[in-house]
Amino acid sequence: MRKRNVWSVGVMVLCMVVLFLGGAFAEDQLEIAFIRATGEPYYQYGSRAAEIAAKKLGVKMIVYTSNLDPAQELANVQDAISRGVDGILIYAVSLSSERAAVDAANKAGVPIFFQYGYHPDLLPKSAGFMQIDLKGFARPLGEWMAENIPSGKIAIIEGTLGRGDAEAYTEGFLEGLAKNPNLQVVAKVSAEWNRQKAYEAATNIITAHPDIVGMFVQNEDMAVGVVNALERLGKLEQVKIVSQNGAPYGLDLIREGKLQLTNANPPSIASVMALRILLGVIKGEIEPGHFYWAPTQLISKENLNVAYRWDASEEEIEEWLKLPLPEPVIPPPSS
Amino acid sequence: MSKALLALFGGRNVLVLVLLVLALTTGIVNPRFLTLQNALNIMLQVSVLGIVSTGATILLISGGLDLSVGSLLSLSAYIAGLVILRFQSLPLAILLAFCTSVGFGAFNGLLAATERAHPFIITLGMMTFLQGIAIAISRGSPINGMGGLYEIIGIRDFLRIPLPVFVFLAVLVVVDIFLRYFPLGRYAYAIGGNQEASRLSGIRVGRVKIILYALNGVCVGIAAIVLSAILDSALPTMGSGYELRAVAATVIGGTPLFGGRGSVWRTLLGVLLLGLVSNSLNLMGVSANLQNVVLGAIMVMAVMFQGSK
Numbered sequence: 273m274r275k276r277n278v279w280s281v282g283v284m285v286l287c288m289v290v291l292f293l294g295g296a297f298a299e300d301q302l303e304i305a306f307i308r309a310t311g312e313p314y315y316q317y318g319s320r321a322a323e324i325a326a327k328k329l330g331v332k333m334i335v336y337t338s339n340l341d342p343a344q345e346l347a348n349v350q351d352a353i354s355r356g357v358d359g360i361l362i363y364a365v366s367l368s369s370e371r372a373a374v375d376a377a378n379k380a381g382v383p384i385f386f387q388y389g390y391h392p393d394l395l396p397k398s399a400g401f402m403q404i405d406l407k408g409f410a411r412p413l414g415e416w417m418a419e420n421i422p423s424g425k426i427a428i429i430e431g432t433l434g435r436g437d438a439e440a441y442t443e444g445f446l447e448g449l450a451k452n453p454n455l456q457v458v459a460k461v462s463a464e465w466n467r468q469k470a471y472e473a474a475t476n477i478i479t480a481h482p483d484i485v486g487m488f489v490q491n492e493d494m495a496v497g498v499v500n501a502l503e504r505l506g507k508l509e510q511v512k513i514v515s516q517n518g519a520p521y522g523l524d525l526i527r528e529g530k531l532q533l534t535n536a537n538p539p540s541i542a543s544v545m546a547l548r549i550l551l552g553v554i555k556g557e558i559e560p561g562h563f564y565w566a567p568t569q570l571i572s573k574e575n576l577n578v579a580y581r582w583d584a585s586e587e588e589i590e591e592w593l594k595l596p597l598p599e600p601v602i603p604p605p606s607s
Numbered sequence: 608m609s610k611a612l613l614a615l616f617g618g619r620n621v622l623v624l625v626l627l628v629l630a631l632t633t634g635i636v637n638p639r640f641l642t643l644q645n646a647l648n649i650m651l652q653v654s655v656l657g658i659v660s661t662g663a664t665i666l667l668i669s670g671g672l673d674l675s676v677g678s679l680l681s682l683s684a685y686i687a688g689l690v691i692l693r694f695q696s697l698p699l700a701i702l703l704a705f706c707t708s709v710g711f712g713a714f715n716g717l718l719a720a721t722e723r724a725h726p727f728i729i730t731l732g733m734m735t736f737l738q739g740i741a742i743a744i745s746r747g748s749p750i751n752g753m754g755g756l757y758e759i760i761g762i763r764d765f766l767r768i769p770l771p772v773f774v775f776l777a778v779l780v781v782v783d784i785f786l787r788y789f790p791l792g793r794y795a796y797a798i799g800g801n802q803e804a805s806r807l808s809g810i811r812v813g814r815v816k817i818i819l820y821a822l823n824g825v826c827v828g829i830a831a832i833v834l835s836a837i838l839d840s841a842l843p844t845m846g847s848g849y850e851l852r853a854v855a856a857t858v859i860g861g862t863p864l865f866g867g868r869g870s871v872w873r874t875l876l877g878v879l880l881l882g883l884v885s886n887s888l889n890l891m892g893v894s895a896n897l898q899n900v901v902l903g904a905i906m907v908m909a910v911m912f913q914g915s916k
Binding site: 350 | 637639640642644645648651652655748749751757761762834837838839840842844845847848885886889890892894895896898
């Protein structure tokens with residue numbers, strides 16, 4: 273019993289010391305939580321660029337990872353609020369946890385800005401949403417093929433089906449491709465965003481259709497697998513490939529002439545812009561609750577030098593801080 | 608010297624010590640950690656894991672194991688979501704979610720009772736099977752909106768304490784009473800301690816196993832309802848990872864993997880440790896890339912001290 277009392281007193285004293293010391297550490301600097309869905313490269317590059325931008329803007333940034341777990345994402349939002357952050361920038365795991373996250377943030381009076389996962393009901397309760405137009409993103413790639421390949425067979429290597437994004441990319445690409453009736457889509461295969469599966473898919477497609485002249489590969493990770501497969505089969509010269517993302521390895525393929533065109537949605541500049549909008553909302557300079565299109569860029573060998581790089585240097589990010597912010601737009605009818 | 612240290616800090620004491628050091632360190636870095644609101648956040652964050660871990664404790668005590676709980680949680684929650692979407696009936700949704708979780712739980716027990724393979728491999732197969740069903744019926748799409756469940760359980764507080772925390776504590780108390788005072792609970796310890804001796808003493812081991820796995824299914828069903836209420840949605844993969852975290856929390860708490868010993872209160876300590884570490888690292892602003900390193904190291908340390916007892 274006596275031992276327990278000693279413990280209790282010790283704990284109480286320590287708590288008082290802690291509270292005293294804690295007060296001494298209080299800071300005036302704005303603090304933003306960057307909550308990313310996973311630690312995959314796309315999000316890593318996004319958080320890295322936002323951290324650099326935050327530092328240049330005199331803002332402290334704390335990065336959390338949700339490991340694709342909506343419960344962990346909500347826990348991260350709650351922890352960020354408990355920590356006393358001034359704003360939350362979030363790449364949501366899915367629509368699922370967004371409502372709970374928005375409610376928690378609203379209750380605490382902390383502005384929350386979403387990158388992707390737009391939902392019309394949540395827009396007025398949030399600092400804003402930013403994402404790409406999925407169909408519109410893939411459409412110019414189809415148009416490029418329609419203009420640059422006179423006729424022949426086309427294949428599409430899709431991401432994971434069932435979430436809506438891969439389907440929307442295909443739909444947009446086909447809309448663009450429809451401008452040339454001499455092009456026929458003869459194969460659509462899902463490689464689930466996976467490089468190895470894309471390698472296998474490309475091999476199978478070439479086996480079934482040796483005269484393929486174009487491929488739309490829905491991300492560059494898969495494009496690397498496709499390029500390897502076509503090189504091995506000696507078909508790389510014959511097949512024109514277009515893809516999406518603008519990742520460092522995608523830009524390398526463009527530089528080497530193995531990928532003809534990519535539509536880039538760099539997480540780096542998007543996160544920097546999202547951070548600037550969120551800070552504007554916090555400071556009362558920007559009205560909350562607006563929708564923005566994320567920056568995108570069509571990149572070919574000709575304009576490779578002006579691409580917004582995922583792994584942008586500090587100097588490049590400093591330049592992005594001077595660019596005009598994206599204008600609010602009327603949100604799409606659904607997510 | 609080291610023996611004296613182990614005697615002082617071995618077993619549960621070390622967990623309390625680790626929890627204390629973590630709390631104080633985090634409190635120094637960020638005093639908001641020591642607020643009531645943050646304590647409630649931690650309890651809310653661990654409530655679903657706690658409910659699943661309580662079910663896992665019953666099984667581990669009896670020498671069993673169920674790796675399909677994460678998939679079963681996803682499937683049960685998704686079925687509840689589907690019923691709400693199609694029939695707008697919350698009671699029917701909850702009923703069917705429980706039928707799913709208890710039914711498959713009992714089925715796992717039935718398979719384990721045959722003793723043709725270790726529950727690890729049986730339930731590993733069931734994990735894949737149930738996850739497959741969840742993905743097949745959902746086609747990967749989440750269900751958003753759980754027909755009032757969010758308002759009833761998800762965001763409701765009682766005495767400023769979130770309702771899911773009460774659900775977790777209720778599950779803990781009920782399972783503790785079951786394990787201490789009900790013959791079936793005592794049989795769980797007996798079977799986990801020595802299955803053959805239990806059989807020879809007249810315990811119908813197979814039947815008890817089926818019931819214990821079904822009870823684990825009840826816990827999974829409750830967790831599914833609570834999680835889908837908190838998130839106001841159902842995803843076909845929302846339970847993914849809970850199976851291993853539940854076993855980790857239970858073992859860190861001090862219930863051995865080989866059965867015969869353990870209690871839900873030890874599991875509470877394990878669950879709190881996992882929740883506290885995650886919350887502390889977030890509040891201290893530890894880099895997301897380093898968090899898993901720290902979490903893993905603390906888990907290994909905790910288990911090593913438990914093993915030394």
